Amino acid sequence: MILVDSGYGTQDYTNPTRFVKIFNRIIGLAGDVDETALHQAKVLGYDPADIKHIFLTHMHLDHTGGLSDFPQAKVHVFETEYDTAMNASGLISKFYIDQHWEHNPDWEIHSCEGGKWYNLKCTPEIGINNIKVFFVPMPGHSPGNCMVVLQLPDNRYIVHGGDTFYSIGQIAPEGPIRPPFHWVVQLFNIFNPVTRAFFAYEQTLRRLRQKLGDKMLIFSSHDPNEFERLSGKTLI
DSSP: OEEEOOOSOHHHHHSOOHHHHHHHHHHTOOOOGGGSHHHHHHHTTOOGGGOOEEEOSOOOHHHHTTGGGOTTSEEEEEHHHHHHHHTOOGGGGGGSOGGGGTTOOEEEEEOOOSEEETTEEEOOOEEETTEEEEEEEOTTSSTTOEEEEEEOTTSOEEEEOTTSOSOGGGGOTTOOOOOTTHHHHHHHHHHOGGGGGGGGHHHHHHHHHHHHGGGEEEEOSSOHHHHHHHHOOOOO
16 A cells, blocks of 8 residues: 555654644644544554555655654655755754654655656656556755655556645646635745745646646645545544
């Protein structure tokens, strides 16, 4: 089985670091251990031990907390993001939690080698059973932020956008519909050159959606409306 990002893990609820506590207060996240990927896998009837591969869109704290819940899994990450996480300093280091990988995961680091996916740089594909998986770098939210693309046997694509965008409306083919906190991100961009590319991808992804249509299902990490639509569950 494949997992894309691990979200918060058991340790983030039972023994959270000080910064995780602060971060959760800021974003207003209550949450509990029942929402972890580990618990949800069991609810869906899967054996967590069968999750053999985890692909990380990036390594911020809210995407890596569950790594230690799946110690058997090979963890795939783009090289720029891995290097950033392992050598982070200053304010940026607060968003990379060393405790999330102190169990020494089986890392597999990926890099671009000249490959392209619809004119976007990509890493070589990895074959897992009958699915091909690869990274499409989208630096901005973090230096090594990526989309994770799953190519199905019928050549359709499932694209996990990570934090490349926050709302599916941002990449609507008819034009962007900004998320409520759009101005906050724009303000942050003034002070952080790395994130100035954040909104540059909107036009690229809109064109990609127009080109591929129903051949591609794309979503991001933090869009509650898409979560409800795709899962059939209602967030309270």
